[in-house]
Amino acid sequence: MADRHVGIRATGSYLPERVLSNADLERMVDTTDQWIVERTGIRTRRIARDDEATSDMAAEASRRALGRAGLDPKDLDLLVVATVTPDMPFPSTACVLQERLGAFGAACFDLNAACSGWLYSLDMAWGAIAGGRYRNALVVGAEKLSAITDWEDRNTCVLFGDGAGAAVVGETPRPGFISSCLGADGRWGRLLYLPGGGSRHPASHATVDGRMHYMKMEGKEVFKQAVAAMSSAAEEAIRRAGMRADEIACFIPHQANVRIMKAVAKRIGVPFDRFLVTIDHCGNISAASIPIALDEAVSDGRLKEGDAVVLVAFGGGFTWGAMAVRL
Numbered sequence: 069m070a071d072r073h074v075g076i077r078a079t080g081s082y083l084p085e086r087v088l089s090n091a092d093l094e095r096m097v098d099t100t101d102q103w104i105v106e107r108t109g110i111r112t113r114r115i116a117r118d119d120e121a122t123s124d125m126a127a128e129a130s131r132r133a134l135g136r137a138g139l140d141p142k143d144l145d146l147l148v149v150a151t152v153t154p155d156m157p158f159p160s161t162a163c164v165l166q167e168r169l170g171a172f173g174a175a176c177f178d179l180n181a182a183c184s185g186w187l188y189s190l191d192m193a194w195g196a197i198a199g200g201r202y203r204n205a206l207v208v209g210a211e212k213l214s215a216i217t218d219w220e221d222r223n224t225c226v227l228f229g230d231g232a233g234a235a236v237v238g239e240t241p242r243p244g245f246i247s248s249c250l251g252a253d254g255r256w257g258r259l260l261y262l263p264g265g266g267s268r269h270p271a272s273h274a275t276v277d278g279r280m281h282y283m284k285m286e287g288k289e290v291f292k293q294a295v296a297a298m299s300s301a302a303e304e305a306i307r308r309a310g311m312r313a314d315e316i317a318c319f320i321p322h323q324a325n326v327r328i329m330k331a332v333a334k335r336i337g338v339p340f341d342r343f344l345v346t347i348d349h350c351g352n353i354s355a356a357s358i359p360i361a362l363d364e365a366v367s368d369g370r371l372k373e374g375d376a377v378v379l380v381a382f383g384g385g386f387t388w389g390a391m392a393v394r395l
């Protein structure tokens with residue numbers, strides 16, 4: 069069974085209705101539309117309702133992907149949710165989603181590799197299905213980053229948004245997944261993290277007073293590492309695929325900063341117009357960024373069946389990865 073072809077059968081995504089513009093942020097912190105656009109490329113991002121949790125957005129994206137694949141949720145045997153903003157520490161958001169979908173034949177777990185989480189999950193699903201022990205996987209990236217954003221910190225609050233993307237992964241008539249290259253370096257963990265609420269600093273009045281329930285980031289250093297790691301991961305995935313960069317129709321990078329994407333394009337010698345950009349209207353949605361961008365481009369016809377794409381991510385941990393995939 070090890071030589072069966074595995075790929076992405078269908079995608080779906082969901083963005084919450086509420087739009088938060090740079091002008092709105094100008095009224096909240098000391099910032100300007102010009103600074104945000106020039107330094108990040110972001111114009112608007114979506115923010116979930118108070119009563120809308122990560123699993124609610126995941127359910128919307130999942131139903132769209134399952135519908136397009138023509139797959140009954142009962143036929144899923146693996147359900148993975150990549151997220152750093154689970155509904156709660158446990159049960160997993162994947163189990164919450166399973167109930168919502170009625171996917172009771174599936175093994176369910178959450179995967180935390182921060183912004184690289186969806187790519188990590190996709191790689192795991194590929195291996196699980198190629199190995200022959202699973203047939204149909206749902207791989208979801210879903211985040212409510214607004215819930216862990218410090219809305220008084222202009223260094224971070226202008227960057228993030230909420231949303232979900234999903235892919236049905238299964239057997240395909242020809243090879244979908246071509247190559248993968250994942251990596252991590254835990255020595256950099258303290259540059260991008262959320263200190264409170266875990267076993268190190270359980271939630272208390274002191275952790276809340278210290279704003280430890282919000283994410284912290286050393287933006288400048290993260291930026292440099294992101295460019296280096298994403299460039300080498302993308303090059304390695306292309307090398308392992310036995311392809312040349314000019315054979316790749318489209319690069320779909322994690323959407324953290326348009327300047328990071330441009331620097332990666334330059335470093336790997338690919339014209340920036342072959343990079344997919346959604347950050348202008350989505351902001352950074354961590355694990356959901358790539359599946360949302362992929363779904364947008366498939367839905368509006370920019371990407372077609374047979375196109376070779378490279379997905380490339382970087383995030384907290386640090387974690388990174390790239391995959392070459394034929395749609």
Ligand code: UT7
Binds near residue numbers: 104384
């Ligand atoms: O998703 C996974 C990983 N995350 C990333 O990859 C993010 C990586 N980092 C970045 O994208 C960028 O570092 C940021 C967008 C976060 C920041 O851009 P930067 O060009 O690195 O700016 P900086 O942090 O060096 O700050 C430059 C100046 C500072 O002022 P001074 O010290 O020069 O007076 C900041 O205080 O910009 C100031 N600043 C702002 N000004 C207006 C920082 N945030 C803002 C803001 N509005 N929102």
